Amino acid sequence: MAMQPDLTLFSIILLVGAAHGLFLTMTVINIKDSQGSGRLFLALLTFACVVDLAHEFLFQTEYLLDALQLAYLDPVVNLLYGPSLYLYVRSLTEGSLYKFRRWQWLHLLPFGCAALLCFILPNLSVEQFYELYYEDAAAVSSAQQLVGTFIGGIALVSVISIGSYLALCFRLLFLHAKNIRQQFSDIESITFNWLRNLLIAFSVIYALLIVDGFFTGLLGSHEDLNNLLYVMVVAMIYAMGYMGMKQPDIFTSRESLRILKSNQNDTDDLEALDNGDSDEQSKYKTSSLDSSMSSLLKDELEKHMLNERPYLE
Known part of the structure; x- marks a missing residue:
């Protein structure tokens, strides 16, 4: 059965990153400036990273066995990454012209539905959960099969969601940059470095997520890729927190x-x-x-x- 939980350097990095990310999330929420809803989307994006890191910390230390109610946070929380990133990019590229409309809540509908489904999943015993998550044993009971299918399905949907929203984000940034070039001769007067670098960082993490989730059987390096993936998430939390608070608005060309x-x-x-x-x-x-x-x-x-x-x- 489960071993005695212990802390490793990797788990400490996860815990510190999650704690600092939570602090930065609250800081971003409390900032009052012209970016308005854009800050809230940045806070939502940071909070998704926090939940992801906290869940991985619980998993690595096996404390998750004492809190099985939190077992399905990952990959459900991954459904927040795409919508929050897209709405953040859109709010910055549109500037003061951006208005959050009620129908845009539909972007968060997949996350809400997946979260609700977690409450109707069958309860697994600690032994069943350990076999399924830690030993990668073949599902024996119908409950294990249902949970395994649910987790796999949500993981696939989240991968598709993140990829689709990343493509939309790059399209928004490209169109906005093109629009500004038509109005100004000096493109450097409008700073796109922050959003561009943020999207590149997410693209790298997305690529690692795909390799880690679907190709580790061929590469045989699941643990190393998984550790690298979450270390990059920690680094991105710091970048989003500090740079995001200092980044000026990206205006529309007319403004x-x-x-x-x-x-x-x-x-x-x-x-x-x-x-x-x-x-x-x-x-x-x-x-x-x-x-x-x-x-x-x-x-x-x-x-x-x-x-x-x-x-x-």
Whole structure:
């Protein structure tokens, strides 16, 4: 039967990653800024990683045998990855034009249905569960066969779901980049590095997931691939948490054009005043502000633009 649970370096990495990911999830939720719902989708994506890591920790240490109610979290939680990633990418690429509509809850319907099905699965004894999960023994009882079929089916659906949503995410980013190129000569003025790198990281993890789930019999390296897969998930949690909170909005081209023009006009006016341009100064001759107050307001505006960078919000 089960061995005495013990902690290994790998299980400690999983636990620390899950704990830190939970903290970052709460931090992202509590941020109030212009990204709005985009932050919530990032939090949902991070939380899915947290649940995945926590489940793997319980599995590796065999503490899962003491909490069989949590046994089916994986791969059910994998059904959250695709929708949350897609909605996050969509919210950032559409910027302030993005509005979450009720029908978009349908993206989470597969996860909800799978979670509900977990409650009607037959209860396995600790011995039956250990044989099925830890010893990879052939299912003997009808209950084991049903659970094994359910887990395998959900795993297949989650793989298809993640792959489909990844393709949609890359399409969104490609179309948005193409749209911006048509409006601006300097594509580097709009930063796509964060989303691009995030999608690449998910693609690598997705490839490892496929190899780990379907081709380990040929490669004979299931444990190494599995460990690498979850270590990458831990690394991605840190990236999503820290970089995601600092990443400016990716605007639509129309919104970007308006902001850039506004900032350029403000800059031109300030430079004209500094250079003593007579035409520009004549605009303010009838102003009720004296020179000292105007200078003070100008300094405050420049300080605010430099420190707060509102044009990135």
